[in-house]
Amino acid sequence: xxKAITLILFLIISAAAIADNIRFKVSGxxxxxxxxxxxxxxxxxVSNLELWAATDANGMFIIENVPQGTVSIEVSTLGYVTRxxxxxxxxxxxxxxxxxxxxxxxxxxxxxxxxxxxxxxxTTYSIDRTTLDHSQVLSLNDIMALLPGGQTVNxxxxxxxxxxxxxxxxxKGNASFGTAIEIDGMRLNNNASMSETQSAxxxxxxxSNIESIExxxxxxxxxxxxxxxxxxxxxxxxxxxxxxxxxxxxxYTRQVALTKGFALAHNAGTLNFSIEHAQSFTxxxxxxxxxxRNILSTTYNKVFRMKGSSxxxxxxxxxxxxxxxxxxxxxxxxxxxxxxxxxxxxxxMMLDWLYNSRSSGVFNITLQAAFSTADRRSxxxxxxxxxxxxxxxxxxTNGYAIAQDYADGMGTGSxxxxxxxxxxxxxxxxxxxxxxxxxxxxxWTRRILSAVNKLTVGTxxxxxxxxxxxxxxxxxxxxxxxxxxxxxxxxxxxxxxxxIEERLTMGRLMLxxxxxxxxxxxxxxxYGTAASSSPRFxxxxxxxxxxxxxxxxxxxxxxxxxxxxxQVLYPADTYTDxxxxxxxxxADGKAYYAYYTNVQRAIYNSNLKWQHSNQMEAxxxxxxxxxxxxxxxxxxxxxxxxxxxNVYSPFAYNQxxxxxxxxxxxxxxxxxxxxxxxxxxxxxxxxxxxxxxxxPYSIRRTYTANRQYVNGSPVTRYxxxxxxxxxxINNHHTLGLSLRIDGKYYHYRGTDNTLIxxxxxxxxxxxxxxxxxxxxxxxxxxxxxxxxxxxxPTVSNGMMNKGCSLNTTLTARIPQLRLIMTMxxxxxxxxxxxxxxxxxxxxxxNEAGDVTGTKYVGxxxxxxAVYPKYYSTWDNPSERIPYAEALLAAKDNNPxxxxxxxxxxVRSNTAYYFNPQNISAYYSANxxxxxxxxxxxxxxxxxxxxxxxxxxxxxxxxxxxTSLFDSGYIPKFYYGASVRVKL
Numbered sequence: 001x002x003k004a005i006t007l008i009l010f011l012i013i014s015a016a017a018i019a020d021n022i023r024f025k026v027s028g029x030x031x032x033x034x035x036x037x038x039x040x041x042x043x044x045x046v047s048n049l050e051l052w053a054a055t056d057a058n059g060m061f062i063i064e065n066v067p068q069g070t071v072s073i074e075v076s077t078l079g080y081v082t083r084x085x086x087x088x089x090x091x092x093x094x095x096x097x098x099x100x101x102x103x104x105x106x107x108x109x110x111x112x113x114x115x116x117x118x119x120x121x122x123t124t125y126s127i128d129r130t131t132l133d134h135s136q137v138l139s140l141n142d143i144m145a146l147l148p149g150g151q152t153v154n155x156x157x158x159x160x161x162x163x164x165x166x167x168x169x170x171x172k173g174n175a176s177f178g179t180a181i182e183i184d185g186m187r188l189n190n191n192a193s194m195s196e197t198q199s200a201x202x203x204x205x206x207x208s209n210i211e212s213i214e215x216x217x218x219x220x221x222x223x224x225x226x227x228x229x230x231x232x233x234x235x236x237x238x239x240x241x242x243x244x245x246x247x248x249x250x251x252y253t254r255q256v257a258l259t260k261g262f263a264l265a266h267n268a269g270t271l272n273f274s275i276e277h278a279q280s281f282t283x284x285x286x287x288x289x290x291x292x293r294n295i296l297s298t299t300y301n302k303v304f305r306m307k308g309s310s311x312x313x314x315x316x317x318x319x320x321x322x323x324x325x326x327x328x329x330x331x332x333x334x335x336x337x338x339x340x341x342x343x344x345x346x347x348x349m350m351l352d353w354l355y356n357s358r359s360s361g362v363f364n365i366t367l368q369a370a371f372s373t374a375d376r377r378s379x380x381x382x383x384x385x386x387x388x389x390x391x392x393x394x395x396x397t398n399g400y401a402i403a404q405d406y407a408d409g410m411g412t413g414s415x416x417x418x419x420x421x422x423x424x425x426x427x428x429x430x431x432x433x434x435x436x437x438x439x440x441x442x443x444w445t446r447r448i449l450s451a452v453n454k455l456t457v458g459t460x461x462x463x464x465x466x467x468x469x470x471x472x473x474x475x476x477x478x479x480x481x482x483x484x485x486x487x488x489x490x491x492x493x494x495x496x497x498x499x500i501e502e503r504l505t506m507g508r509l510m511l512x513x514x515x516x517x518x519x520x521x522x523x524x525x526x527y528g529t530a531a532s533s534s535p536r537f538x539x540x541x542x543x544x545x546x547x548x549x550x551x552x553x554x555x556x557x558x559x560x561x562x563x564x565x566x567q568v569l570y571p572a573d574t575y576t577d578x579x580x581x582x583x584x585x586x587a588d589g590k591a592y593y594a595y596y597t598n599v600q601r602a603i604y605n606s607n608l609k610w611q612h613s614n615q616m617e618a619x620x621x622x623x624x625x626x627x628x629x630x631x632x633x634x635x636x637x638x639x640x641x642x643x644x645x646n647v648y649s650p651f652a653y654n655q656x657x658x659x660x661x662x663x664x665x666x667x668x669x670x671x672x673x674x675x676x677x678x679x680x681x682x683x684x685x686x687x688x689x690x691x692x693x694x695x696p697y698s699i700r701r702t703y704t705a706n707r708q709y710v711n712g713s714p715v716t717r718y719x720x721x722x723x724x725x726x727x728x729i730n731n732h733h734t735l736g737l738s739l740r741i742d743g744k745y746y747h748y749r750g751t752d753n754t755l756i757x758x759x760x761x762x763x764x765x766x767x768x769x770x771x772x773x774x775x776x777x778x779x780x781x782x783x784x785x786x787x788x789x790x791x792x793p794t795v796s797n798g799m800m801n802k803g804c805s806l807n808t809t810l811t812a813r814i815p816q817l818r819l820i821m822t823m824x825x826x827x828x829x830x831x832x833x834x835x836x837x838x839x840x841x842x843x844x845x846n847e848a849g850d851v852t853g854t855k856y857v858g859x860x861x862x863x864x865a866v867y868p869k870y871y872s873t874w875d876n877p878s879e880r881i882p883y884a885e886a887l888l889a890a891k892d893n894n895p896x897x898x899x900x901x902x903x904x905x906v907r908s909n910t911a912y913y914f915n916p917q918n919i920s921a922y923y924s925a926n927x928x929x930x931x932x933x934x935x936x937x938x939x940x941x942x943x944x945x946x947x948x949x950x951x952x953x954x955x956x957x958x959x960x961x962t963s964l965f966d967s968g969y970i971p972k973f974y975y976g977a978s979v980r981v982k983l
Contacts, residue, residue: 023065023358028095030059030075032102039100040263041239041270041303042077047084048452048505050362050445052354053310054303057267064308065358067447075100078211078239078261081107103130105818105932108736112811112822112930114146114215116621116630116723121512121538122218122556123619123632123721129211134820134930136248136942136978138255138278140181140202140234143213148721149744149805151826152926152944154974156252157280157291158324162199165217165230166636166717168801172750172785173638173715174198174611178228178562184236184299184316186348186370187226189435190565192466194487194572197565197642197787204320204342206295208246208257209274211237217721218617218634219558222499222514222536223441223458228562228613228638237261237272238301238314243983248940250976253280269302269313288329293322293342312352320344335424336381343375361446368439376431377468383424389417389590393481393577395597399677400580400654402594406477416477417590425478431468431487437461454503456514465492466566485572491524495563508542518561525569526604532561532612548625555618562611568642568709568787571602576704578765581656581682583673594675594682596653603647603708609640611711627726635718640711642787648703648757648776650874652768654680660695701874702765702774707790713781715750736813743806745830751798751838752781755869758793760906766874772896773875777868777883777904780840795866795908796835804830818932826926828969831919841867841884848911851887851902860915866906917957924949924970936982944974 030042038059045052046066053061071089076082080100087093101107112134114125127146137143138155141163145152153159163179179199181188188200214233216224224231241261248255257276264271274297281287297318304311320343327337348370355363391403393415403415441458466487473479501514516534536558544551581594619632664671664684672685682695721744729737756779766772781797784790809824842856845863856864867887870880883901890898908914928942949970952961964970 022068024068024089025062025064025092026066026071026073026089026095027060027062027093028098030055030061030077030098030100032080033099034102036099039077039080040267041301042075042080042100045074045076047072047074048445049447050354050364050443050454051356054305054312056305063356065356065362069447069450078237079103079241102935104935105813105820105930105938106815108733108813108815110813110820112820112928113740113742113809114143114148117214121510121540121554122216122220122617123554123634124218125215127213127215132207132210132213133938133978133980134822134928134940136250136928136940136976137207137210138248138250138253138280139207140205140213140232142207143215143232147215147217148723148742149746149807151805151828152824152924152971154944154971155250157203157278157293158252158282160201160203163202163232164199165215165232166634166719166746167229168746168748168803170785170799171715171748171801172712172752172798173641173717174562174787177565178230178560178611178613178638180224180227180231181234182231183234183318183346184314184348185350185368185439186346186372187435187437187462189226189372189437189462189464190433191226191493191563192433192435192464192566194431194466194468194470194485194566194570195429195788197567201342203291204293204295204322204344205234206257206274206276206293206297206318206320208255208276209236209259209272209295209297211235218619218632219536219538219556219615220560221456221512222501222516222534223456225460225497225499225516225518225534225561226462226495226563227560228611229636236297236299236316237274238270238299239272240270241272245981245983246978248976248978250974251284252282253278253976255279255978269300272299272301273297286329286331288331289324289326291322291324291342293320295320295322308357309353309355312350312354314348314350314352316346316348318344318346333383336383337379338381339379341375341377341379344372345374346370346372361444364443364445366439366441366443368437368441370435370437372433372435373467374431374433376433378429379426380428381424381426383422385422386418386420388585389420391481391591391593391595392416392418392479393575393595393597394476394479394483395575395577395595396483396573396599398597398599400594400596400675400680401677402581402673402675402682403592405590415593415595416479417592418478418480423478425480426474427471427479428474429468429471431466431470434465434467436463450507452505454505456499456501456503458499460495460497460499462495462497463492464566466490470572481577483573483575487566490566490570491522493563493566493569494521494523495519496521508545510538510540512536512538518563520563520610522569527569527608530610532610534559534561534612536560548623550621550623552621553618554620556616558615560613560615562613564610564642564709565787571707571709573602574600574705574707576600578653578655578700578702580653580680581673581675582658583661583671584658584668586668592673594656594673594680596680598651598704600704600706603706605708605710607711608709609711611638611640611642613638626730628724630723632721633719634721636716638715638717641713641715643710643712643752643754643784644787644790645708645710645754646705646757646790646792647708648705648763648877650701650877651704652699652701654697655700656680656682656695656697660697664693664695666691666693699768700765701768703763703776703874705763709787710754713751713753715748717746717748719744719746733815736811736815738811738813740809740811741806742809743804746801746803748801749798749836750785751836752783752791753797753839754781754791755779756782756791756793759904760793761903772900773873775874775900775904776872776877778870778872778880779866779868779906781838783835793866793868793906795864795906795913796837797840798836798838800832800834800836802830802832803828819929821929822927824926824928825923826970827921827923828919829921831969833917835914837864837866837914840869843867845907848907851905856914858914861911862914863911864908864914868904871901871904912957915957917955919956919969920954922949922951922953922964922969938980940978940980942976944971946973946975948973 255278323342324340538556782791
């Protein structure tokens with residue numbers, strides 16, 4: 001019996017292997033549907049099998065070793081509508097003439113919204129060129145309005161807002177920093193910035209050269225790292241196109257562009273060329289202060305055909321010269337200006353080798369290399385004046401120093417007396433970010449019976465550094481208080497990643513699972529080398545698959561890690577300067593002040609962990625007839641967000657009062673002042689006879705503050721996104737009318753339970769022997785949301801944010817007129833925020849100045865006070881004394897301590913601070929139209945808030961009503977137009 005079963009299994013497996021080994025050839029001829037001319041460089045793909053080919057000069061293609069069974073072939077090229085052909089293959093098949101229609105508004109069913117990609121295992125939206133043209137996208141940030149529930153913002157390049165998926169502003173967790181952006185596979189890296197912890201700026205990206213955008217809002221594959229809040233992938237134009245001249249204008253912006261895709265002679269490939277100029281003004285009445293970009297981009301593509309394999313070479317080079325400039329503003333003070341460079345150079349190369357094996361499957365090996373450099377130097381010229389000399393501190397070591405008259409060569413390490421009168425100060429801040437990326441990826445795809453298995457293995461190296469020189473001045477004699485920090489001396493941060501992913505497609509089921517490991521090499525930093533792992537899983541199952549009815553479910557889980565920025569790894573020293581001697585001004589207006597400089601270096605945190613997010617997602621796509629519905633529910637929890645604290649240490653210094661000069665026997669006009677750099681003793685020397693008198697001093701007690709980067713408390717976000725679409729009139733020739741309802745519900749809650757040291761009224765200092773000593777309070781949490789800002793004691797330590805927006809879009813298409821119109825109503829049904837105070841001693845007060853009251857449990861319309869959990873004294877800083885008990889004990893027994901402890905209480909400024917900020921519902925209506933005149937000219941016009949909604953909304957936090965005009969809730973009335981001409 002066992003032998004019989006073994007024989008049967010052997011025969012089944014053998015038959016399956018033989019069947020799987022039966023492969024055929026697919027060929028065809030791709031033509032322009034109108035002219036019947038062959039289309040060169042069209043890409044023909046066999047879905048799920050990673051097989052592809054490019055058409056030759058005659059429009060011919062051949063794909064060999066296609067396994068028998070149902071096959072889906074996708075034919076696409078720049079400027080044409082993608083065509084999909086599905087058929088059963090049981091022998092060598094010649095598809096003969098495959099006609100592609102030119103992409104224009106005469107095609108029924110043209111889409112001008114973000115489309116959810118149903119073939120992916122996670123939530124992914126795609127935006128094509130037609131949508132970008134119709135929406136007149138000026139900046140990559142504008143695509144946020146095209147996503148479900150997105151709200152329109154009047155676009156201007158003077159706004160440098162950053163992309164942040166599935167989040168809103170004012171939240172903890174550095175959401176913007178975790179949103180990744182790629183252009184043609186090249187990551188835009190902002191990790192080397194010393195001034196911010198955010199994602200890369202996108203306003204220096206040419207939108208006229210974008211062919212399509214893919215937004216991965218869900219759980220990306222393990223190929224993508226250094227990420228925690230989704231990804232945006234930009235694909236630029238690649239392929240043969242006519243000359244395209246574009247011009248667009250709105251009240252604050254002018255944009256012109258020229259693009260062309262050349263088919264090089266002798267089958268030498270394609271060369272795409274794009275040049276764009278765009279400029280936005282800050283004030284329509286004085287269009288001088290402006291941001292501009294001037295971008296030149298070229299992309300070369302060539303497919304080398306070899307027997308059984310193909311090699312696709314792509315190389316690109318993009319440069320931008322631009323930035324912000326207020327020098328030409330006649331309304332500014334004479335000769336003052338602010339200039340900020342935004343120059344960029346990006347180069348990328350990709351080799352994609354395909355080997356099609358008859359017996360082993362399809363092998364794809366991709367090698368990518370990219371380099372980018374950015375010049376962000378700012379140049380500021382400001383005017384200043386003073387009737388007396390002021391001390392400009394440039395000391396860089398701990399110790400005492402006294403001001404001196406400027407002499408040639410003085411600079412770092414000195415205290416310089418500034419001039420008197422009027423003068424200009426010219427300063428620079430130099431940042432030059434550089435990144436190098438190398439990626440090697442191998443894919444093995446094979447078909448076994450009806451299942452398709454794809455194995456991906458790869459490695460990636462990223463190196464980032466900052467070659468800027470930091471802040472400096474052109475004339476040290478005029479430089480204010482400042483210390484140098486040369487970024488170019490910082491080492492390069494390297495990140496080495498390895499990833500493996502398996503995708504298995506069995507009929508209606510697709511399973512994807514992978515693991516990514518990142519090793520971060522931080523030379524020159526105490527953090528050394530750190531490793532992190534990111535597992536990710538996605539699944540998709542097609543429950544119902546019919547011609548008129550379908551239902552697909554998808555779900556996923558993933559972990560993604562965001563590497564820290566240079567701001568965290570290599571923080572600049574901070575300096576505290578304490579005035580220790582004020583001698584009074586001389587007859588010529590000079591005052592030789594003395595200071596003690598305390599240098600604070602960030603404290604190394606051996607427990608610092610890399611920020612990461614755990615994500616879960618589930619969704620569905622359904623179709624009934626022509627109606628479509630998609631839902632995506634997600635949950636995202638960010639762990640270990642980067643946060644900055646102050647660590648306080650007791651410190652004493654010597655101070656000499658002006659009264660110490662009263663008994664000095666040396667005449668005021670004959671005095672030369674000096675200070676001992678170690679002891680702070682002030683000496684007065686006679687310029688006539690050299691006699692010296694040491695002045696008495698007193699000891700002052702205070703604290704020094706050193707920054708430390710730590711991990712904050714977890715932050716939770718969850719929400720629901722939906723899109724429902726249905727045709728109302730579906731005549732392909734005369735009129736198409738469709739309705740789209742999309743929206744999102746979003747919930748955020750972030751509370752910080754980190755113990756934060758500080759004093760709400762300032763640290764101050766006390767004289768030794770005064771009977772009092774400075775105190776430090778330790779509070780649970782802060783409402784500071786960015787690692788760029790040091791956390792300080794605040795009334796709230798968190799926030800809850802809820803929102804629900806609903807967009808209704810009516811789209812009318814008239815193919816015969818080549819006309820498409822959209823009317824969109826954007827409604828915000830819920831806009832709710834509330835400050836939170838949890839896991840801390842929070843007191844609801846009867847009066848604003850009270851010290852005690854009742855426990856705060858969410859009461860509204862009350863002034864609120866927050867007690868520190870502990871406090872420490874100057875004499876014994878390591879002992880943390882419970883605050884509440886000490887306050888009650890000191891009230892009757894130690895009035896001096898009681899007053900000091902009361903000074904540690906943090907109070908709300910208003911009685912409504914903790915009231916829910918719930919804004920009543922509001923809406924805005926937008927209109928867009930695009931008209932093609934023949935095949936060569938296209939005109940577009942849009943009007944945002946074209947009803948100019950001036951209604952009022954009520955804020956339940958204060959009970960007050962506010963006009964929507966210029967409120968920020970909806971865009972102001974705004975309009976724009978564009979024209980595109982093909983030559």
